Amino acid sequence: MxxxxxxxxxxxxxxxxxxxxxxxxxxxxxxxxxxxxxxxxxxxxxxxxxxxxxxxxxxxxxxxxxxxxxxxxxxxxxxxxxxxxxxxxxxxxxxxxxxxxxxxxxxxxxxxxxxxxxxxxxxxxxxxxxxxxxxxxxxxxxxxxxxxxxxxxxxxxxxxxxxxxxxxxxxxxxxxxxxxxxxxxxxxxxxxxxxxxxxxxxxxxxxxxxxxxxxxxxxxxxxxxxxxxxxxxxxxxxxxxxxxxxxxxxxxxxQPSHQQKLDHPQFNFHRQRFLENVWNRRSIRRFQKQSISQEIYWRIWENIHKPIPTENIEEIEIYAVVHRVEGIIPGIYNGRNLIQSGEFPEKTGYLCINQALAKDCAVTLFFVSDYKNYQTALQLAGFIGQRVYLFSNYWGIDCSGIGAFYDDEAQEFLRTNKDVLYVMAIGK
Ligand SMILES: Cc1cc2nc3c(=O)[nH]c(=O)nc-3n(C[C@H](O)[C@H](O)[C@H](O)COP(=O)(O)O)c2cc1C
Structure with a gap:
């Protein structure tokens, strides 16, 4: 075509x-x-x-x-x-x-x-x-x-x-x-x-x-x-x-992207530790099915959602499928809202082409978007993905990007009409 x-x-x-x-x-x-x-x-x-x-x-x-x-x-x-x-x-x-x-x-x-x-x-x-x-x-x-x-x-x-x-x-x-x-x-x-x-x-x-x-x-x-x-x-x-x-x-x-007013994020990381963290960032190859603390989970969550310094924007919505976070009911969350409680590690593992990463982690994150410009939306998903890596690693949590997943089945599972652009797994 x-x-x-x-x-x-x-x-x-x-x-x-x-x-x-x-x-x-x-x-x-x-x-x-x-x-x-x-x-x-x-x-x-x-x-x-x-x-x-x-x-x-x-x-x-x-x-x-x-x-x-x-x-x-x-x-x-x-x-x-x-x-x-x-x-x-x-x-x-x-x-x-x-x-x-x-x-x-x-x-x-x-x-x-x-x-x-x-x-x-x-x-x-x-x-x-x-x-x-x-x-x-x-x-x-x-x-x-x-x-x-x-x-x-x-x-x-x-x-x-x-x-x-x-x-x-x-x-x-x-x-x-x-x-x-x-x-x-x-x-x-x-x-x-x-x-x-x-x-x-x-x-x-x-x-x-x-x-x-x-x-x-x-x-x-x-x-x-x-x-x-x-x-x-x-x-x-x-x-x-x-x-x-x-x-x-x-x-x-x-195609022009959506537009927004420019806003700069403010972060309060310890600079030397953050520098070491940038040098040491790695993708985890296997999780140990361990829980992570709720406090750290929300800290990561809050920081990845800080403003992105751009006027060309596509909104990236994040669904979190919580498997193992202390004090949080396992289930599917849209942002902080529980949509369906339940144990879904087998399902998220299957959806990510049977990759154990998406099953044994603490949380599987699905990035979805209703974009005008697809190129911009995918790049913003990657940009937020880099924050997920760096901020998780900074607070001692492991992470991996996952680009391979069954698209339609993932969308059905989340009950969203928006396209699933990226998946990430965080845990220990
Ligand atoms: C867009 C993207 C998709 C990825 N998809 C997968 C994946 O499906 N499965 C996996 O095990 N790792 C995946 N990774 C992790 C890469 O394999 C990893 O970044 C690469 O091997 C380099 O290792 P490092 O991240 O430790 O530097 C993905 C990374 C990116 C950025």
């Missing part, structure tokens, strides 16, 4: 899992054919090594850095501050830096593998502002989050479009966490001219931008579009087209 006929609802519909679809298409892949997860620009570009003793460098590094390395069955794994569906890491980050001491005004690619910034474009009277906030100039930082989609579609095929956007949302959450720790104000932007920007950044059909974060002083002053286009560099070592993913991206890039 051409992208002009697609919509967020149709993309969601076309990428649903059901008991039958999972049996018929179990996503087996030969691990040795995994596309490379690190993009590297050619050697001739100028590079700036990030030095953790410099606070601006540390701010940039912490948005994306590798935090854990292991070798499993002779394959090296490099895990990062941000989680990623299947650890495939489709997301990349580009940063425009203007009028910041120690930096040439330019657009940089954050080369995560080598912990450096690669200067891919020097600014003149042009810049990214003209695509994002026309007639404004930003003295400071503009982060762009993109997806090299083949890293994910290699395994997850059409459903990978969801994971690219959820992962982008998690990456935005990592940028927000680093900004919090480095005392920078940020604003997330989802509605802008992404298609022109992809073309001018030389992404061809192989990489696409999904969102942007600005941090700096905004001046009313026009900036021109990029005067030169940037050469194409492939983010993987090989590429296979997925026409559905490309069409779904374009279709979900056009």
């Amino acid at each position: 051409p992208h002009s006929k697609l919509s967020g609802k149709l993309v969601h519909e076309a990428t649903k899992h059901s008991y039958l679809s999972v049996q018929m298409n179990p996503n087996y892949v030969d691990a040795s054919t995994q596309p490379r997860a690190f993009k590297v620009y050619p050697q001739f570009y100028r590079r700036l090594q990030l030095n953790s003793n410099n606070s601006t460098h540390a701010f940039i590094k912490l948005t994306s850095t590798i935090t854990f390395e292991k070798i499993y069955k002779n394959v090296p794994y490099q895990l990062r501050v941000n989680p990623s569906a299947g650890a495939l890491y489709p997301t990349e980050v580009y940063i425009q830096i203007r009028d910041v001491d120690g930096f040439i005004n330019g657009i940089y690619h954050l080369e995560i593998e080598n912990n450096c910034l690669t200067l891919i474009y020097e600014l003149g009277d042009d810049g990214l502002e003209s695509y994002i906030l026309p007639n404004n100039r930003i003295n400071g930082f503009i982060f762009l989050v993109s997806s090299v989609y083949h890293r994910s579609s290699w395994k997850y095929q059409d459903r990978s479009i969801r994971y690219c956007f959820l992962d982008s949302g998690h990456h935005l959450g990592s940028i927000a966490a680093s900004a919090y720790l480095h005392e920078k104000n940020i604003k997330l932007i989802f509605d802008f001219d992404k298609l022109s920007l992809n073309a001018d950044l030389g992404f061809e059909n192989k990489e696409f931008i999904s969102s942007c974060v600005i941090s700096g002083e905004v001046q009313a002053k026009p900036v021109r579009r990029l005067r030169l286009s940037i050469p194409f560099v492939c983010g993987t070592d090989y590429f296979q087209v997925n026409q559905f993913v490309e069409d779904a991206y374009k279709a979900t890039s056009m």
Whole structure:
């Protein structure tokens, strides 16, 4: 179907899992054919090594850095501050830096593998502002989050479009966490001219931008579009087209999101402990069916619901299926309201494609939305998901994102007409 006929609802519909679809298409892949997860620009570009003793460098590094390395069955794994569906890491980050001491005004690619910034474009009277906030100039930082989609579609095929956007949302959450720790104000932007920007950044059909974060002083002053286009560099070592993913991206890039007034969250974390927590964040692989305290559960709940600093919004409603929280009646809750009491661990385990995580945890969270813009909604689900990880881990609770679930059956179970976008499990 051409992208002009697609919509967020149709993309969601076309990428649903059901008991039958999972049996018929179990996503087996030969691990040795995994596309490379690190993009590297050619050697001739100028590079700036990030030095953790410099606070601006540390701010940039912490948005994306590798935090854990292991070798499993002779394959090296490099895990990062941000989680990623299947650890495939489709997301990349580009940063425009203007009028910041120690930096040439330019657009940089954050080369995560080598912990450096690669200067891919020097600014003149042009810049990214003209695509994002026309007639404004930003003295400071503009982060762009993109997806090299083949890293994910290699395994997850059409459903990978969801994971690219959820992962982008998690990456935005990592940028927000680093900004919090480095005392920078940020604003997330989802509605802008992404298609022109992809073309001018030389992404061809192989990489696409999904969102942007600005941090700096905004001046009313026009900036021109990029005067030169940037050469194409492939983010993987090989590429296979997925026409559905490309069409779904374009279709979900056009529709404006809901709008709200900008509001900034206030958090009171102990900064050193929070920093350690960002470095140590991990997905739990197995829960021990232990209860968690009610006080900590509500603390996590309250903090994940703090304002998201953006004017482009889609409401994400969270259903909590409580299995093991001290003093709380087990059952299905919409927010804090009990809809149906009962013991549902077997059911939530089944709904998440029989993953024990969703059965043995203390609470299974279902994120649902009645969105205008599907791309924005999935990214906001991922952004809140990153808060769930960081805040749970901060208070000693384990967590995992769950992107694989039976869509229609999950919706029926929750008795909602809204689409289920994401599931998370928290517990001990
Ligand atoms: C969008 C998304 C979906 C995920 N889905 C699952 C899942 O269905 N099952 C699972 O065990 N882990 C899932 N994970 C967790 C990833 O496997 C994990 O993030 C990755 O292996 C990297 O490990 P780390 O989070 O410890 O850094 C998901 C993570 C994300 C961000």
